[in-house]
Amino acid sequence: MADQTETARVPETGVADLGLFGKPLFQDPSARGLAKVGVVDVGSNSVRLVVFDGAARSPAYFYNEKIMCALGAGMAETGHLSPEGRVRALSAMRRFRKLADGMGLSELTVVATAAVRDASDGRDFCEEVRRETGLRIWVIDGEEEARLSAQGVLLGWPGAYGLICDIGGSSMELAEISGGRVGRRVTSQLGPLKLRDIKGGAKARQAHIKEVIAGLQEKMGSQRDRLFLVGGSWRAIARIDMYRRGYPLHVLHEYRMTVRSVSATVKFIQQSDLGKLRSACGVSSSRMALVPYAAEVLSRLVQSFKPKDIAISSYGIREGMLYEQMPQRLRDRDPLIEACRFAEAKDARMPGFGKVLYDFILPLYKSAPAPRKRLVKAACLLHDVSWRAHPDYRAETCFDNATRANLGGLKHSERIYLGLALLHRYSNKRENTRFADLYEMVDENTRLEAEILGKAMRFGAMLWMNKEEDRGELRWFPKKKVLELRLTADMMPLFGEVAQSRLNSLASSLGAEVTVSVAKTTAKPET
Template identity: 35%
Template structure:
């Protein structure tokens, strides 16, 4: 028995945690001005899952503006973190480790010492230029928001990178010495100095003004600021990716943050205590930048440099894949009873929803790919389980309203019926949720008819004919049209507001 378990463990160690494995686990060690972080990835190359994520607030750039150096204590803290991360990667059998350093190591007079000492531990540190950092952050935004068109702003500890993105490409970029660790010294010299410096830096860099573009916020301090705003507005979905704010909100947040007790800020879900001291400065810079750029709105991206580095390395044909659908397929395949069934369901119910717009069709497809994720759950809680997966899983390429539609579809499919799931009306319109409810009932019918396998769906047909919902069965498959199937067909017809007919023995 023990020898068999050992063989199983040996095999498991070499398996990816996804049914669509990469060529091996990959990892990025990101040595920033404020933090040193390790992220280990596994799964589909287009949208890999995070297997492990750890951050150490080393503060390499804490004294950079004052001394031009990395001080001794942060140096040691950063190197200890890098050494631990390298050791963990070896234990996790990571096939590809990329270790990158940004502004603090790039600008510090003793940055080469840090790189040399890391090399002695077996880590090759790649020193990114300001442009490489800007391009990486912009590619990260494009990875998670594929049709993004605007200005990316990546706020780190030592620098601010700006990049213009459109049509899936990165265009103009600049890197400015305006990280959160430098801002207190600038703002201490007067209330208008920051604005004057930003204006001067943009002009010197020759940045071309394009008003009324979205501003995509990248970086831990700006994400923390967005979480604070979500708490203030009581936003019902605790997912920061693609959280949207008016551009004028940054100015308001400066005043609000400066008057809120730090203990209260630390109590905000998802708020790192290390980010709290940077919030006022981060809000001040955001306000100045979007005013100078004349941005139309603020959109938060949970994806940045690390995801961008992975995305850059992909072939164009894989980059073009839809990140939501890739992730939904991988999740569905990992949890389903029968492989490939979601795709068959989508094709089977599609004739009922021929007038869905392209944006709705991709959410409908995602729901079909996830159609079997709740089968292990307690039957009394499957509807809630489906909704929870839709709302809280780590999806990208999806807005809050689209998450609500996905949640409603799975809620109705797993037994929620025609009721609108609690809370979703705060995220999406009644018409959108009703449409999603119909998708869910159609998926529910498909699952019951087929038992989760493919052949029954290839030998039956569901369609609307002149206000009549028709389920037609092949002569060889008449037995499939049982009582429960007919009941679910009737429920779908009632929700559609039409009559129904079960045709047994079609030609």
């Protein structure tokens, strides 16, 4: 698959410019063409169908189904695909084709990786699938697999740099990324299905792993930035790491580990009853059977490359296939902001008010760094998307949605900050909820900052009328600890008792005094 870029002029969408972050592209015809993109990944261990609503920069998973087929089981001895795996995989492909037809998908893009490309009967399997379903399977080589996996990581982290490691059932690929581009790529046969078949037990297996990784390191050179882990076996190990640590937020994407925690978790796996561990961590039995072999690879990998930190990516080859189809101008966008815009356009009562709210409260963040303003922007875009929830549970629903949603470009601490801000959009207090353990993932100062943002949105939403109407301005003097509200005469009727109470609550969290005045004209804050 060749790299695709889009250089044509962006058509006018009729959507107003949104300041710092440019125009939203999800309504553009080239982006809407990505709605309902179906891909199938025929791997050594599983066959998975994913249908993306890919019009937004951070795509929604419209449909996601995995069937464990173990096509690559026993290949080291026989040289061909597992007969039972073939039956299961063909059945899966029939089902996926039927589902795609029912969803109205014009086509499915199907790729196969190590098991099918290495098997003596791989071509025969592809022909069988074509005869039975009409689906053409694209068998890609290891370097192409590495490139697509790296592009999947770029879908979630546009500015990411470091080393991608994608482990499947029969292979493991490495790729480097920097500046939004994929660099050197290598492939190996360090998949757990193949490692399981090595003769000579653990000693021979570990010697083999050490030798292969030394060769990979020689080809890739020094890679001491971030290590991004892609693949089901890595995600299973991350689940176990969370369990061992008692980590409260069970979101795998952007979960961070250190070399030391990897070492501790590998030992934990070796010393545990795998059946009990599987049940406790919610890992399937077929996946857990491969975890000990993958853990040996990960242990050697981090010892050899010594990354500065380790991040789990839920995005991989399937997301890379979607990224392949995106115009360059969509690739370059911030996945968090685009996803929030998409959510606002779909679910908010007044789409577009998020920008008005952001401009209104921006004076509180004049000196804030760009990453903080980015989260403020995201919160303003999402401030009203959960309005259908029952009022008694709306604040908790907002927190739950923000912390567990499929959003790219968010560290776990940023998820908590965003969740707390949206919780306080609907509630002054956060005590006595079921999320208390998650609050402790950020420090007290961050919790206060999120509370201030939430209360600022809570007050700003009280001035909700026509989004084009001038409503006044908020001014913040941090040294004097004075919060000044200047409203236009037309807006003063909106400043009733409840609005006054919410403004006072915001001032209390800021430790500030409040002044309110009427202005005939209002200077627009810079965006």
